[in-house]
Amino acid sequence: MTAKNFSTEIRRATLRCLHSQGSGHVGGSLSVADALAVLYTHHMDVDPQNPKRPQRDMLVLSKGHAGPAWYATLALKGFFPMDWLDTLNKIGTKLPSHANLTLTPGVDMTAGSLGQGLSCACGLALGLKAQGDTSHFVYVITGDGELQEGQNWEGAMFASHHKLDNVVVLVDNNKLQIDGETQNVCKMEDLEAKFRAFGFETTRVDGHDHQALHQAICNAKVRNGVPHCIVMDTVKGKGVSIYEQMGASNHSTTVNDEQYALALSELQ
Amino acid sequence: MELRKAYVAEMARLMKQNDKIFILDADLSGAGGTKTLYQQFPERCVQCGIAEANMTCIAAGLSASGFVPFIHSFAPFSTRRVYDQIAVSISYSEQNVKIVGFDPGIETTYNGGTHMCFEDFALMRALPNFVVMDIVDDVQLTKALPHIAQHQGSVYFRMVRKQNKQFFGEDYNFQWGKADKICSGSDVTIVATGTTVFDAKVAVEKLAQVGISAELLAIHTVKPLDEQAILQSAQKTGIVVTVENHSVHGGLYSAVCELLSAKHPTLCGAIAVHDQISQVGSLNDLKIAYHLTADDIASKAQQLVQAKRG
Numbered sequence: 001m002t003a004k005n006f007s008t009e010i011r012r013a014t015l016r017c018l019h020s021q022g023s024g025h026v027g028g029s030l031s032v033a034d035a036l037a038v039l040y041t042h043h044m045d046v047d048p049q050n051p052k053r054p055q056r057d058m059l060v061l062s063k064g065h066a067g068p069a070w071y072a073t074l075a076l077k078g079f080f081p082m083d084w085l086d087t088l089n090k091i092g093t094k095l096p097s098h099a100n101l102t103l104t105p106g107v108d109m110t111a112g113s114l115g116q117g118l119s120c121a122c123g124l125a126l127g128l129k130a131q132g133d134t135s136h137f138v139y140v141i142t143g144d145g146e147l148q149e150g151q152n153w154e155g156a157m158f159a160s161h162h163k164l165d166n167v168v169v170l171v172d173n174n175k176l177q178i179d180g181e182t183q184n185v186c187k188m189e190d191l192e193a194k195f196r197a198f199g200f201e202t203t204r205v206d207g208h209d210h211q212a213l214h215q216a217i218c219n220a221k222v223r224n225g226v227p228h229c230i231v232m233d234t235v236k237g238k239g240v241s242i243y244e245q246m247g248a249s250n251h252s253t254t255v256n257d258e259q260y261a262l263a264l265s266e267l268q
Numbered sequence: 269m270e271l272r273k274a275y276v277a278e279m280a281r282l283m284k285q286n287d288k289i290f291i292l293d294a295d296l297s298g299a300g301g302t303k304t305l306y307q308q309f310p311e312r313c314v315q316c317g318i319a320e321a322n323m324t325c326i327a328a329g330l331s332a333s334g335f336v337p338f339i340h341s342f343a344p345f346s347t348r349r350v351y352d353q354i355a356v357s358i359s360y361s362e363q364n365v366k367i368v369g370f371d372p373g374i375e376t377t378y379n380g381g382t383h384m385c386f387e388d389f390a391l392m393r394a395l396p397n398f399v400v401m402d403i404v405d406d407v408q409l410t411k412a413l414p415h416i417a418q419h420q421g422s423v424y425f426r427m428v429r430k431q432n433k434q435f436f437g438e439d440y441n442f443q444w445g446k447a448d449k450i451c452s453g454s455d456v457t458i459v460a461t462g463t464t465v466f467d468a469k470v471a472v473e474k475l476a477q478v479g480i481s482a483e484l485l486a487i488h489t490v491k492p493l494d495e496q497a498i499l500q501s502a503q504k505t506g507i508v509v510t511v512e513n514h515s516v517h518g519g520l521y522s523a524v525c526e527l528l529s530a531k532h533p534t535l536c537g538a539i540a541v542h543d544q545i546s547q548v549g550s551l552n553d554l555k556i557a558y559h560l561t562a563d564d565i566a567s568k569a570q571q572l573v574q575a576k577r578g
């Protein structure tokens with residue numbers, strides 16, 4: 001499957017997952033669907049039959065509330081049956097609203113308390129190096145609002161100081177957080193410049209352009225002694241008009257029968 | 269009324285009276301309800317972004333300049349996420365900061381394990397210069413807030429943002445630091461805090477049906493504890509059961525046992541979370557999973573009463 005078709009399947013399955021619960025983190029799940037599609041189509045060296053295989057690429061979804069999009073991706077890749085998607089947030093589920101490494105096959109790190117993912121990724125990346133694994137990478141997806149947490153910048157400083165060129169940060173720069181536009185809540189200025197100041201090599205791409213994103217990730221995988229950051233310009237709620245139009249209130253919202261049907265009709 | 273609505277209504281009134289009060293948020297002003305205060309008091313409402321540690325120390329600085337900041341987030345992020353900031357810049361520095369923890373324990377439901385804080389009483393009780401409270405309903409919150417604002421010292425209080433069931437009548441007489449006796453009984457004392465009082469009250473009725481007379485004390489202030497009320501009741505009934513939406517370690521059960529063991533050793537059972545990992549689910553399913561239902565409370569009380577009667 002091409003990344004393009006895959007991203008549509010991811011969005012459909014994400015909404016199936018959220019619809020089973022009737023509501024959830026819609027906007028931020030839809031905005032990362034293309035990044036997940038490109039990563040799992042072209043880059044992630046993982047084995048659905050053996051998700052904890054030591055020699056593998058790893059993903060940390062630091063904005064853990066986008067769990068449903070990750071679960072959709074992993075189910076479509078065969079890590080677990082599709083009908084698990086209908087158990088979101090039900091007691092005893094393996095798919096909690098925020099990603100949890102102890103519960104879900106294919107999830108490499110727990111997240112949900114924002115701002116911890118990059119540091120955890122540094123640990124995973126150090127671990128790879130300590131095991132002499134020079135061919136795998138740790139990808140981290142953060143929100144743009146999430147980058148307000150100072151710990152991200154501790155992680156960034158560390159990654160660069162320790163030459164963690166096996167870390168690739170992907171910022172889901174959808175310019176929205178819960179209380180409104182990131183720019184109005186607490187402005188982040190030029191994210192590329194910030195990461196560069198912390199020693200990263202950076203690029204900025206349209207986060208819904210699969211070709212551009214794929215190319216950016218290929219470039220980021222050049223091992224040149226520095227960590228890489230890709231700022232992805234995205235749209236929160238991407239792919240479903242009713243959610244795109246909602247703005248910041250699509251962060252956590254309903255997926256009722258009507259909204260679900262409408263979304264599926266658009267996601268062809 | 270939803271607690272978050274009652275909260276902003278009363279805060280608006282207090283902010284008009286007292287121009288020292290500040291509101292600080294970390295990207296949850298819409299979720300917590302304070303957003304509506306930003307228009308009315310633009311100079312004293314401060315959005316900090318998703319940066320709770322920063323917000324906590326900004327509050328400490330405001331307090332050191334003579335202001336009375338109220339800071340808000342989900343219970344785990346307003347306490348454990350920023351514990352050293354609270355310990356050093358607020359507690360140790362003897363500042364006057366009011367910390368609000370939304371949706372404690374199982375009340376966080378579908379946000380799940382990462383947001384499910386069973387430790388906040390334990391953490392906050394351990395710090396000097398802190399009053400620790402657990403709010404039940406809009407009536408109690410509205411009556412408690414003027415005291416919280418006035419108190420010279422820091423206060424941590426938890427509240428469930430969308431809780432809209434009323435427990436207390438409009439004639440409720442809130443007393444700072446004092447337990448509320450909901451009903452008198454002679455066989456067992458049930459001491460409950462926060463939203464667990466609803467199920468504790470149901471448990472009292474269930475116990476009555478099996479011939480057990482339970483006394484119910486509702487505790488809004490876990491620290492300092494209303495020692496007199498608890499001791500008096502324990503002396504009368506000889507058996508205590510505590511009920512809390514919190515870990516059995518360091519919360520209400522610990523506070524009550526610390527008191528009883530020193531001043532009136534009494535058999536004491538706990539309805540609390542027993543070292544179980546947090547998880548996602550509906551409120552009802554979580555109550556069952558963590559054994560926090562009215563039936564759990566009643567059977568624990570019954571078991572202890574029967575053991576004593578022999």
Ligand SMILES: Cc1ncc(C[n+]2csc(CCOP(=O)(O)OP(=O)(O)O)c2C)c(N)n1
Binds near residue numbers: 027146294295
């Ligand atoms: C430490 C912490 N503080 C607050 C929250 C509540 N929260 C969940 S998502 C979110 C907004 C995230 O915004 P952003 O990072 O831009 O993500 P996106 O817009 O892509 O969903 C907030 C404040 C949290 N999960 N963790």
